[in-house]
Amino acid sequence: MACCAFALFLVAQLLAPFRAMAKALGWSANWVPDPAVEWRPGLAMERGRRGFSVKRGLGAVVAIDLLLFAALTSSGMATNGASDSARSATDMLVHAYICGSERKAS
Amino acid sequence: MATVPFGFDATRLPSVRGKTGPATARIQRRTLTIWLSLCLLGVLPWALGLSPALQALGLGLWIPGGGFFALGGWWALLFPLTLIVFILSLVAWFWAGAVIAPIAVWLGAALLAGALADGQNWTGAPFATFAAVAAVGLFFRNSNRKKAAIGAAQALAREKFLPQSLAEVEEMQRKAVDGRREMSRAQLAGLRYLLDRTLQPVESFDGFTIIDQFQPAALRYQINHMGFAMAVAQANYVPNFAGYMGLAQRNLIEKYLQKKVWDYWVLESCWGHLNFTNWDPANRDNIMLTGWFGAHVGGYMLATGDMRYLEPGSLTFKLNDRHQWAHDFKTIIASVDRNYASAEFGIFACEPNWIYPICNHYGMLSLATHDALLGTQLVDRHLPGWLHGLETEFTDAAGSTVGLRSQYTGLPVPFPVSEAGYSFFENAFMPSRARQQWAIARKELESLIVDEENGPRLSLPGEGLDAGNYRTGHAGTYGTILVAAREFGDKRIADAALAGLEHDCMPAVDDGVLRYRKASNIANATAILGALMETGDFARTFAEGAPKQALAGPMIEAMDYPDTLVASALSDGKNLEAVFYPGRDPGNRTIPVSRLEANGRYMLKGAVETEIIANEAGEASFSIKLHDRTEISLRRI
Numbered sequence: 001m002a003c004c005a006f007a008l009f010l011v012a013q014l015l016a017p018f019r020a021m022a023k024a025l026g027w028s029a030n031w032v033p034d035p036a037v038e039w040r041p042g043l044a045m046e047r048g049r050r051g052f053s054v055k056r057g058l059g060a061v062v063a064i065d066l067l068l069f070a071a072l073t074s075s076g077m078a079t080n081g082a083s084d085s086a087r088s089a090t091d092m093l094v095h096a097y098i099c100g101s102e103r104k105a106s
Numbered sequence: 107m108a109t110v111p112f113g114f115d116a117t118r119l120p121s122v123r124g125k126t127g128p129a130t131a132r133i134q135r136r137t138l139t140i141w142l143s144l145c146l147l148g149v150l151p152w153a154l155g156l157s158p159a160l161q162a163l164g165l166g167l168w169i170p171g172g173g174f175f176a177l178g179g180w181w182a183l184l185f186p187l188t189l190i191v192f193i194l195s196l197v198a199w200f201w202a203g204a205v206i207a208p209i210a211v212w213l214g215a216a217l218l219a220g221a222l223a224d225g226q227n228w229t230g231a232p233f234a235t236f237a238a239v240a241a242v243g244l245f246f247r248n249s250n251r252k253k254a255a256i257g258a259a260q261a262l263a264r265e266k267f268l269p270q271s272l273a274e275v276e277e278m279q280r281k282a283v284d285g286r287r288e289m290s291r292a293q294l295a296g297l298r299y300l301l302d303r304t305l306q307p308v309e310s311f312d313g314f315t316i317i318d319q320f321q322p323a324a325l326r327y328q329i330n331h332m333g334f335a336m337a338v339a340q341a342n343y344v345p346n347f348a349g350y351m352g353l354a355q356r357n358l359i360e361k362y363l364q365k366k367v368w369d370y371w372v373l374e375s376c377w378g379h380l381n382f383t384n385w386d387p388a389n390r391d392n393i394m395l396t397g398w399f400g401a402h403v404g405g406y407m408l409a410t411g412d413m414r415y416l417e418p419g420s421l422t423f424k425l426n427d428r429h430q431w432a433h434d435f436k437t438i439i440a441s442v443d444r445n446y447a448s449a450e451f452g453i454f455a456c457e458p459n460w461i462y463p464i465c466n467h468y469g470m471l472s473l474a475t476h477d478a479l480l481g482t483q484l485v486d487r488h489l490p491g492w493l494h495g496l497e498t499e500f501t502d503a504a505g506s507t508v509g510l511r512s513q514y515t516g517l518p519v520p521f522p523v524s525e526a527g528y529s530f531f532e533n534a535f536m537p538s539r540a541r542q543q544w545a546i547a548r549k550e551l552e553s554l555i556v557d558e559e560n561g562p563r564l565s566l567p568g569e570g571l572d573a574g575n576y577r578t579g580h581a582g583t584y585g586t587i588l589v590a591a592r593e594f595g596d597k598r599i600a601d602a603a604l605a606g607l608e609h610d611c612m613p614a615v616d617d618g619v620l621r622y623r624k625a626s627n628i629a630n631a632t633a634i635l636g637a638l639m640e641t642g643d644f645a646r647t648f649a650e651g652a653p654k655q656a657l658a659g660p661m662i663e664a665m666d667y668p669d670t671l672v673a674s675a676l677s678d679g680k681n682l683e684a685v686f687y688p689g690r691d692p693g694n695r696t697i698p699v700s701r702l703e704a705n706g707r708y709m710l711k712g713a714v715e716t717e718i719i720a721n722e723a724g725e726a727s728f729s730i731k732l733h734d735r736t737e738i739s740l741r742r743i
Binding site: 031033034036037038039040041044045 | 313
């Protein structure tokens with residue numbers, strides 16, 4: 001359990017700069033106008049998808065990180081001796097979500 | 107401006123360049139001692155044959171993720187992954203001053219390795235961990251040596267061209283513009299970009315980039331740079347136009363006091379200073395607020411003569427009903443003053459731990475505005491230590507300023523700010539060093555200039571980065587170079603930078619408003635600032651302000667934006683000359699004027715009336731037929 005959760009946590013972090021790099025290299029999106037600069041008086045400012053997705057993305061990453069960290073810590077501490085039945089519901093949920101419900105964690 | 111006599115030789119780079127300064131060395135020794143202690147502690151479980159869990163935890167103290175070697179096999183793959191997470195935690199530290207992030211990752215990984223250790227550890231683990239530590243150490247040593255060698259060669263080249271380049275800069279500065287100045291239509295179009303955003307209600311942030319409030323795209327920096335551009339326009343073109351120009355600048359200052367602009371400091375105080383009770387933004391560190399905002403507010407007061415922000419409580423940061431910090435211009439500058447007085451590195455931090463020399467240029471600029479407004483000598487008091495710190499602790503082998511250093515570890519971090527970026531600030535408080543910075547920048551920019559049919563054009567390589575919205579783009583760099591070139595009267599490079607902006611940054615004029623579409627809001631503000639400037643404008647605005655004589659004279663109070671645009675307004679203390687343009691449809695306009703002599707008679711040229719008489723309060727108004735450029739002259743009879 002701990003291994004897959006931690007690995008996914010690390011891999012997610014590892015991939016982040018590559019995603020940013022792909023975007024910077026123009027592989028994922030063309031230039032889009034900056035809504036702040038496009039704004040003119042009397043018009044409602046378009047809320048750029050990018051700005052909000054960055055905010056949401058950051059929030060999601062932090063939330064996932066916290067969840068995984070919590071799962072990781074609890075399962076890591078419990079691995080040496082605790083049985084599956086002793087694991088918390090959150091622990092099992094995270095494991096099931098990441099690794100599949102039937103797989104045994106290392 | 108500094109009155110301390112400096113023995114600064116602009117033809118030479120600091121002799122201590124590339125060496126580790128005493129404060130940096132002390133902090134680095136402390137960092138090394140802490141790390142060696144951790145290593146020693148990590149060895150003990152192996153030396154004493156303690157449990158596998160403690161042995162894994164011990165190796166984890168040597169290097170982030172080192173403990174996973176003890177688990178053996180595929181577990182070792184978690185080591186490089188932990189290193190990557192550790193680097194990311196350093197980014198979080200840098201990004202938002204989250205001091206606890208790298209500590210949490212390092213110790214968390216060690217604890218995890220200890221928790222996972224079960225049965226026999228891999229016996230080769232200490233050697234593998236040692237090899238990893240040695241590899242990281244060697245990588246940094248070789249990289250630093252290479253950089254030092256390249257830097258030393260660059261410094262020699264710089265010292266060769268400096269005398270000639272300096273002489274050229276001095277010659278260009280002598281050709282400063284004098285007398286009444288008038289904004290062109292293009293300059294007015296740029297100013298309108300700022301006015302559109304600043305004349306909306308204070309609580310509205312339409313037209314501002316909103317991504318995060320920690321790093322360069324933060325609202326506070328946009329507000330400050332827009333304020334700088336408006337102060338330069340006010341002081342140099344329209345010192346006798348109060349009206350909506352003054353309102354727009356006060357709106358910006360009021361916007362800054364909105365909670366969303368400055369409450370990042372609550373978080374940074376908690377996770378950076380571990381201070382959970384006092385989040386006063388103008389107390390410890392935070393020069394990115396006190397220095398920048400201080401210079402902004404000081405610039406406004408110098409440009410307009412409006413001293414309202416000296417009043418106690420005029421700049422109150424209100425978090426909620428229970429937490430608010432009453433400040434004014436003097437208390438904000440007092441924070442800069444106090445922090446400089448105890449700055450171990452000569453300069454002090456923005457976020458907890460991170461010292462940026464560029465923010466300390468804003469900091470010294472804020473002291474210059476205070477000196478100019480109140481006759482203090484804060485620049486004299488702090489500049490020697492500031493310069494000493496910059497030269498001994500923040501100068502690399504090439505003679506360039508190290509962009510960022512960790513206050514807690516003494517380690518430098520790459521952060522791109524060029525000589526051009528520092529030069530125009532220094533012109534307001536240390537002109538000799540400013541000239542040196544620009545003399546270097548202009549020579550090193552020369553290879554990037556393409557001579558075309560229409561004149562020179564700066565062509566920056568690669569995609570660039572617009573720090574104002576984290577997208578690709580060169581607008582911020584072109585804008586900064588334009589500001590610096592204009593400050594030193596370097597017409598060739600200013601023209602080249604402007605041509606670069608036009609070529610690469612998608613300029614558009616809609617309804618008389620200019621914007622660069624491939625630029626963030628702050629990059630637009632910087633480009634507009636540059637486009638407004640002439641030789642010495644930055645220093646003049648922030649170290650002297652508008653001509654005192656002008657501020658004593660009649661003021662135009664027009665509030666009908668964008669119908670009436672004011673391209674020039676200057677008084678000799680008694681009379682007034684101004685130039686107007688229609689912003690929308692042409693037609694008749696009424697122009698209110700204040701600060702006339704009570705009951706005084708004035709003769710008018712260029713207006714509908716030929717004579718007006720002021721009331722008891724010294725106010726009057728006149729009419730103009732505004733179809734195109736309209737010049738008026740108001741003279742006391």
